[in-house]
Amino acid sequence: MSDASINASTVRAKSQEDEASFGDFFALLKPRVMSLVVFTALVGLLAAPVPVHPFVGFCAILFIAIGGGASGALNMWWDADIDRVMKRTKKRPIPAGKVEEGEALAIGLALSGLSVIMLGLATNWFAGAFLAFTIFFYVVIYTMWLKRSTPQNIVIGGAAGAFPPVIGWVAATGSMSLEPWLMFALTFMWTPPHFWALALFMRSDYDDAGVPMLTVTHGRRATRWHILVYTALLALLAVGTAFSGIGGPIYLTVAVVLNALFLRGAWQISRRSEDDAEADDFKVERSFFKLSLLYLFLHFGAILVEALLKPYGLGGWS
Amino acid sequence: MSLRKPHELHQRRFSRNLGVGLTLAAFIVIIFGLTVVKVSGTDFSLATQEVQN
Numbered sequence: 001m002s003d004a005s006i007n008a009s010t011v012r013a014k015s016q017e018d019e020a021s022f023g024d025f026f027a028l029l030k031p032r033v034m035s036l037v038v039f040t041a042l043v044g045l046l047a048a049p050v051p052v053h054p055f056v057g058f059c060a061i062l063f064i065a066i067g068g069g070a071s072g073a074l075n076m077w078w079d080a081d082i083d084r085v086m087k088r089t090k091k092r093p094i095p096a097g098k099v100e101e102g103e104a105l106a107i108g109l110a111l112s113g114l115s116v117i118m119l120g121l122a123t124n125w126f127a128g129a130f131l132a133f134t135i136f137f138y139v140v141i142y143t144m145w146l147k148r149s150t151p152q153n154i155v156i157g158g159a160a161g162a163f164p165p166v167i168g169w170v171a172a173t174g175s176m177s178l179e180p181w182l183m184f185a186l187t188f189m190w191t192p193p194h195f196w197a198l199a200l201f202m203r204s205d206y207d208d209a210g211v212p213m214l215t216v217t218h219g220r221r222a223t224r225w226h227i228l229v230y231t232a233l234l235a236l237l238a239v240g241t242a243f244s245g246i247g248g249p250i251y252l253t254v255a256v257v258l259n260a261l262f263l264r265g266a267w268q269i270s271r272r273s274e275d276d277a278e279a280d281d282f283k284v285e286r287s288f289f290k291l292s293l294l295y296l297f298l299h300f301g302a303i304l305v306e307a308l309l310k311p312y313g314l315g316g317w318s
Numbered sequence: 319m320s321l322r323k324p325h326e327l328h329q330r331r332f333s334r335n336l337g338v339g340l341t342l343a344a345f346i347v348i349i350f351g352l353t354v355v356k357v358s359g360t361d362f363s364l365a366t367q368e369v370q371n
């Protein structure tokens with residue numbers, strides 16, 4: 001029997017339903033996370049004081065998104081074992097049996113290389129190197145090392161998700177300044193309360209998978225207090241950013257309103273007992289999580305509006 | 319002369335192959351577009367002048 005006939009019979013054994021579609025491979029790139037990467041990187045690119053050719057800007061965002069997607073594929077390859085256990089991730093392409101682990105690894109590596117080289121060629125090599133570092137940070141530092149070893153996984157690992165606006169800024173300017181790091185800090189400080197709220201109402205998921213989330217290692221009460229402390233620090237940072245080069249009156253208004261709501265939610269979470277939360281099926285935690293999505297989107301949206309109004313003499317404090 | 323009947327595997331993987339094909343086509347368009355933008359940009363013109371001088 002030839003190799004070809006063995007392969008053919010193995011392949012034939014798969015039914016139409018088992019066969020991975022293009023969408024399954026696309027799902028490896030974590031499209032929802034990618035949308036956050038695209039938006040924050042776009043804001044970083046457009047808020048930068050150096051104009052970029054629209055097509056180069058489009059390519060920069062595309063390759064940053066592909067780099068983010070590649071790190072998502074590598075994350076799914078490494079975490080396939082725990083994804084099979086967690087309810088939230090059970091339907092991902094690898095645990096669902098649609099895509100092989102090796103395929104995810106190959107796609108992740110290939111797209112990582114492609115995105116870094118193409119971003120370097122399209123914009124500058126500083127941006128390319130930054131994207132490479134971000135992929136390395138998310139895959140090696142967060143996924144392989146921190147995620148399963150420390151309850152601070154989300155805090156430090158959150159940096160990976162916070163780099164895109166910095167990459168967008170560097171792609172436009174080829175240099176660094178304070179403003180992109182304020183955008184970085186905003187996402188970095190936002191990540192822990194966002195994920196800890198999720199961990200509170202996903203309950204046993206991380207426990208079953210043996211991932212040392214704060215809820216598992218330090219208990220749910222400690223997690224509630226952590227959410228409040230991080231939210232308070234985030235509020236200071238978010239409102240303070242209004243007085244930087246990327247802020248302005250529109251951003252300040254958005255920041256004040258959203259941070260008041262966010263602090264109120266965090267305060268309510270810190271005051272609640274587990275019995276209260278169980279009684280209303282984690283209503284407060286769920287609405288805090290939903291608000292956190294809107295929170296980041298509107299903050300970056302306000303930075304974008306300030307930047308887009310600047311050419312007309314309206315954005316910022318001038 | 320008719321071509322051989324497509325293998326069942328090709329039918330099953332049609333959507334995947336179509337997706338890959340369209341992605342590659344889009345990539346070619348992007349490379350072409352980037353080349354046009356870079357070549358017509360100021361940086362490229364200055365670099366070419368320096369080489370000529």
